[in-house]
Amino acid sequence: MSNISDIIEQHLKKILEAARQDAIEIKRSEIADQFHCVPSQINYVINTRFTVEKGYIVESKRGGGGYIRIIRIQHQDKSELIDDIIEMINPQVTQQAALDILERLLEEEIVTKREAKIILSAIGRNTLAFQLPLRDEVRARVLTSMLSTLKYLNK
Structure with a gap:
C-alpha cells in the first residue's frame, strides 16, 4: 500500500503528463x-521527490498569490543528459543523490533495471567502505566512469 507521499508524488507527475508541458x-x-x-x-x-537529481527544477513564490x-x-539527447549528470556529481556525490540519479536513468531508459542494480552494488556504502568525504568522492569517480561508458555505448 502506498503512503501519502507516494500518492501525492504520483498525482503531481500525472498533472505534469496531462499538461503536456514541461512545467x-x-x-x-x-x-x-x-x-x-x-x-x-x-x-x-516536493523537496524529496522533485529534485535536480531526479530531473526537476522547483521554483516557488510565497504569499497570497504564491x-x-x-x-x-x-x-x-541522452548524451547531453549524461554530461549534465557527470557535471552535477563531481567532485563528490552522496548515496541518496546517486540513488536519485539511478532512478532518473531508469525513467529515461538509459539503463535497465539489471544495470541499475549492478551500478548500485558498485557505488553502495558497503562496497565503498571508506570514511566520508572520501567515500562520496570515490562514488562520484566510479559513477562518472560508468556514465562515460554508457554515453559512448548509446551513440
Whole structure:
C-alpha cells in the first residue's frame, strides 16, 4: 500500500503528463486540502521527490498569490543528459543523490533495471567502505566512469 507521499508524488507527475508541458504551477494549500494533509507534507514531497537529481527544477513564490512551479528538465539527447549528470556529481556525490540519479536513468531508459542494480552494488556504502568525504568522492569517480561508458555505448 502506498503512503501519502507516494500518492501525492504520483498525482503531481500525472498533472505534469496531462499538461503536456514541461512545467506546472500548483498551490500548496490546494493540494494539501485535496489530500487532507498539512501543507508541510506537500513541501516534503516536493523537496524529496522533485529534485535536480531526479530531473526537476522547483521554483516557488510565497504569499497570497504564491505558487510552486515544477519544471521537468528536458535534454536534447541522452548524451547531453549524461554530461549534465557527470557535471552535477563531481567532485563528490552522496548515496541518496546517486540513488536519485539511478532512478532518473531508469525513467529515461538509459539503463535497465539489471544495470541499475549492478551500478548500485558498485557505488553502495558497503562496497565503498571508506570514511566520508572520501567515500562520496570515490562514488562520484566510479559513477562518472560508468556514465562515460554508457554515453559512448548509446551513440
